[in-house]
Amino acid sequence: MNKIGLIFPSLFFILVVMNSFLGWDPYGMNFDLILKPPGTSGFFGYDDYGRDILIRLINGFLVSFEIVVLATSISFLIGICLGCIAGYFRGPVDQIITSGMTIIQAFPGILLIIALAAFLETSFWNILVALSVTAWIGFARIARSKTLSIRESDFVKAAILMGADRNRIILKHIIPNILAPLSVELNFTIANLIVAEAGLAFLGLGLSSPFPSWGGMLRDSIDYLLVAPHYVIVVSLCMILMILSFNVIGAGLKKYINE
């Protein structure tokens, strides 16, 4: 049942690959086709400048997904490092890292991301930074709690008795054992960051207008809610399906790992 989650993202990946070979133009305007509903020529219809919505969705996905995947990888690495360190060394090191996490978590949801995006210049790298600053905490929390329990297990004690040093224990014994729960978190983080990135673009704090982005397209489409409801429906349907897919993949992985 949970394999359903793979269908939509793979479909989009195929379109992205096709796009990179065929070079569909996301900026090509055709003023005869402004806000034309879906038909035989444009699969998803056309937007307010007569650009093909499907092509813009594909290109927007490419940019957003690049940011999201990079931000997820960065936060995964930071989270696993800090989480392991906090869980393994405990004491004051743990306290410093944990209180750092508590302070960042005092900013609910995407508030800190919005605040950072507001004060930093909008660029690819700064959005990446803003997203990563909050996303690592999910990984760190899981890594820390798992490390705390694995550290006390018999096989780690055996490894210590056999004379394994600290690095070997962390790298060879602890990290392989916390990868499974972290991979579940990975999918949820991707889904959350897609929402956060689209939210930023929606508020006008993402990459600016000529670039296609899902959040930006959604914001534009709301202006044409009355005249061209297909624009809103197509864009939001795509976004819902993508977010749901990653949530379903995450839930499936969780079930698989727990069994």
Add this chain to the structure above:
Amino acid sequence: MNSYWLKVIFHYLLLIFSVYLITFFLIRLVPGDPIDFLVGQSNFSADVNQIKEHLGLDLSVSEQVFKALKNLFQLDFGLSIHQNIDVLFLLKPALVNTALLAILSVSMAVIIGIPLGLFISYLNSSFLNQITKWINAILIAIPSFILAPILILFFAIFLDFLPVSGMEKPSSILLPAATLSIGFIAYLVKMTMDSTEELKDSILIIAAKSKGLNLSYIYFTHVIKLISLPIVTAIGLQLGGLLSGTIITEMIFSWNGIGKLLIDSIHQRDYPITQAAVFFIAISYVTINFILEFIYLKLDPRIKTYHE
């Protein structure tokens, strides 16, 4: 008052202070000189000095921290750059509007979500459970900026009985409140169903059943008490999402709350307002969690002994 509460309160104050310092120093992230950025091409030195003094950027870092502390205790958040009004004066009505929206949507969610979850698990049909699970998964995952246009399209345009946006009519609050509460309702239904599922085979329920109590009576008096703790936790966790969800929802429905104030100030580069709005959203979240800690203790006094 004992050591447990002293510790909790100390942590709370420390957290507020750290959050304040972060928002205070956000302005240092602005690339280059924030003043050049603000004044732009037409910078007269008098203006520059005035704004610099205004933002406290003419002081050294240690002096700025000291000034920040002093301002916090005096509840002085500076003047708005563009409107030259006390920021607190702008914040107060915005906070009230947001609180109105948040309270209405949370109460809607609690009133609908918990009974609905209990009712569905009371019916105990596996088909219905499966369908609810899928609907919940969809509704929880939908972000507010997708839900809002769909709701507008349906209720304001297709059915045409609710205003699209603004806050002129009393009924204008319904669509933004619904946008915020739908995901939360789904979440509460899920939570209620999950925790009731765990209780179903417990000795408590079997004992109540064997006493001859009506099943619906057991659900709506005993079970509801037993599942209240995870639900309070859920409300606490979800309020975070709600508080940041209001930012986008308020923008869509032009609801003059703190979220709209925040985003407008970002677009106008009115930094004192941005700082104050970020700070107030964060501390309301922290404060809600702090209050929840009290409620936990009321619901389950064992927590205190566990901490000690």
